[in-house]
Amino acid sequence: MIHKLYEKMNIPKDCEVGNTIFKKLFYENANMNVKDKDIFTNHIDKILWKYSFKEDNLNIKPYKTEELDYEEIAVIEVLLNDDKKYKRIAEIIQNTIPYPLILVFVKEDKILLNTANKRVNKVDISKNTVEDYIYSPWINLLNLKYNEEKFLESLNIKEFSFINIYKFYCSFVDKINIFNASNITGDFDNLKNKDIEEVNTLNTEIENLNLKVEKLRGDLKKEQHFNKRLDINIKIKNIESKRNNLIEKLKA
Incomplete structure (x- = not known):
């Protein structure tokens, strides 16, 4: 294959x-x-x-x-x-x-x-x-x-790009970055027309927020106290809201 x-x-x-x-x-x-x-x-x-x-x-x-x-x-x-x-x-x-x-x-x-x-x-x-x-x-x-x-x-x-070998390699790298972002938005064609630096920045920010949510969910499983669990849940919701705003920005 x-x-x-x-x-x-x-x-x-x-x-x-x-x-x-x-x-x-x-x-x-x-x-x-x-x-x-x-x-x-x-x-x-x-x-x-x-x-x-x-x-x-x-x-x-x-x-x-x-x-x-x-x-x-x-x-x-x-x-x-x-x-x-x-x-x-x-x-x-x-x-x-x-x-x-x-x-x-x-x-x-x-x-x-x-x-x-x-x-x-x-x-x-x-x-x-x-x-x-x-x-x-x-x-x-x-x-x-x-x-x-x-x-x-x-x-x-x-x-x-055939300007030089470095630019050629960057072309390949850019395609992977766009593809990674398209796994969030589902729309490869829209992203390939965007500024690649903006796509990379938003994608990195979204991935970082995903890691924070993942860590907090792990903390939530271990936490026994109700008030602390509530506090963690509020943090997760706030981060998810911020992440969703970035995803919409990426889609726009």
């Missing part, structure tokens, strides 16, 4: 790589503890380098400054036996492979996408500082929702 994603991305044949990345690379080069090695051994079936985007095959200029080094983007497919530890796997892979990466996690008929911003480590220029991990939700390719269909259609790379 994974072919559905790559078909939507409309990737030229010249970009194909198709190499296996052996787990040994990470065992030898990543700072992995025993638990990390266990995750790689038991949770990952295979890691494949599927595609490479660079000047040679896409006629797109690299982008290099003191802080950014975007010369090539690698699309890495991670076939999972178990989908519980994908965030830790993403962190290890993103920190080990120096290229900007698009990670495609695959578990049976489901996929999840990950990107991360990378900056040159000024203390050790052979390494990158990885920040802002961005994850899509899991998408069932056999049962696509409307906004998921729209999201996959938006991943046609020929419609991305």
